[in-house]
Amino acid sequence: MSDVWNVVIVSGVGTLALKATGPVLLGGKPLPDRFTGVVGLLAPALLAALVAIGTFASGQRLVLDGRVLGVGAAAVAIRFRAPVLLVVIIAAAVTATARVLAG
Amino acid sequence: MAETSGDRGFREGAVAVVPMAVAVFGFGLSYGVLARAAGMGGVAPVVMSATTFAGSAQFAAASVLQAGGAAATAALSALMLNARYLPIGVTVAPWLEGGFWSRLLHAHLTVDESWVIAAEGTGRWNPRVLLAAGMGLWIAWILGTLGGVLFGNVIGDPARLGLDAAFPALFLALLMPQLRTRERVTEVAGLRIGAPPPAIAALIGAAIALVLTPFTPAGVPIVAAGAACVIGLRRRR
Structure with a gap:
């Protein structure tokens, strides 16, 4: 079994185990009220981290490159209620243009 | 937002997911290109998209392999990126219906985007919307990966097209309404x-x-x- 297939199998089985723990083990039991306040904030915290990493991280380094302009343009588009697809296209187009102009 | 989880159905989920599925198809293309360039071959990336089904994790695993990292490091980074699915799975669990296989299917189709689309506010999730949105994203992600693997040479460098900036832009679009x-x-x-x-x-x-x-x-x-x-x-x- 090659390295690549080991990654595919471990990642696939592990991810399904992570996802299924709640639905299969918890079943239909509702969460305690105190806990809902916490999990409600999990999405914004993780999504913001994904935005920050995706915009500034290059491996383990933090860099400023064309992505900053692309994501900034996306933020403006979101502000003006542009559809998601347009937001994504704007981000890619602005970033690609910035890279061409920067040589 | 609706007060009960029964107001929206499979159709609403399928309609709501279309723009995101198109975007996810685009990410699938760039993932297929990157995975092929990382030496993962043509079949493994498509199988990984069908099973792991998580963009950021798969991108991370491919980039670790491309940088010459160990298989264990690649798998671990993918699993750490997906650790959020443990609490995310817990949030949708109370709203799922049916037996073991139905719950397993819903769990597998729970990804960031389908989770957000299926949210009804105040800690409620709609299982039918989740299923429809998840299926749409799953198909788009697999087809995109297949396209990227097959036509990688034509598409060229994903960074040159700015596709690496498309990821944070998508996450930002998901984040803003939640604020x-x-x-x-x-x-x-x-x-x-x-x-x-x-x-x-x-x-x-x-x-x-x-x-x-x-x-x-x-x-x-x-x-x-x-x-x-x-x-x-x-x-x-």
């Missing part, structure tokens, strides 16, 4: 801050991720950012 809440003030450790709790959690999460990036392996900063949600612990509901 608007009825609560205008957050109480943290006795301090009253004039901003809604999700906005504070987002700022703390982003700060944790950026501070940890130079010092920890890929994936750890994002998992650690989840700790920001503890500011919701002391809030009375």
Whole structure:
């Protein structure tokens, strides 16, 4: 079994185990009220981290490159209620243009 | 937002997911190109998209392999990026119906985008919307990966097309609607801050991720950012 297939199998089985723990083990039991306040904030915290990493991280380094302009343009588009697809296209187009102009 | 989880159905989920599925198809293309360039071959990336089914994790695994990292490191970074699916799975669990296989299917189709689309507010999730949105995203992700693997040479370098910026832009589009809440003030450790709790959690999460990036392996900063949600612990509901 090659390295690549080991990654595919471990990642696939592990991810399904992570996802299924709640639905299969918890079943239909509702969460305690105190806990809902916490999990409600999990999405914004993780999504913001994904935005920050995706915009500034290059491996383990933090860099400023064309992505900053692309994501900034996306933020403006979101502000003006542009559809998601347009937001994504704007981000890619602005970033690609910035890279061409920067040589 | 609807008061019950029964107002929206499979059709609404399928319609709502279309723009995101098109975007996810585009990411699938770039993933297929990158995975092929990382030496994963043509079949493994498509199988990984059908099973792991998580963009950021798969991108991370491919980039670790491309950088010459060990298989164990690649798999671990993918799993750390997906650790958020443990609490995310817990949030949807109470709203799922049916037996073991139905629950397993819903769990597999729970990804960031389908989770957000299926949210009904106040900690409720709609299982039919989740199923429809998840299926649409799953098909788009697999077809995109297949396209990227097959036509990688034509598409060229994903970074040249700015596709690496499309990912944070998508996550930003998912984040922004969540920042608007009825609560205008957050109480943290006795301090009253004039901003809604999700906005504070987002700022703390982003700060944790950026501070940890130079010092920890890929994936750890994002998992650690989840700790920001503890500011919701002391809030009375």
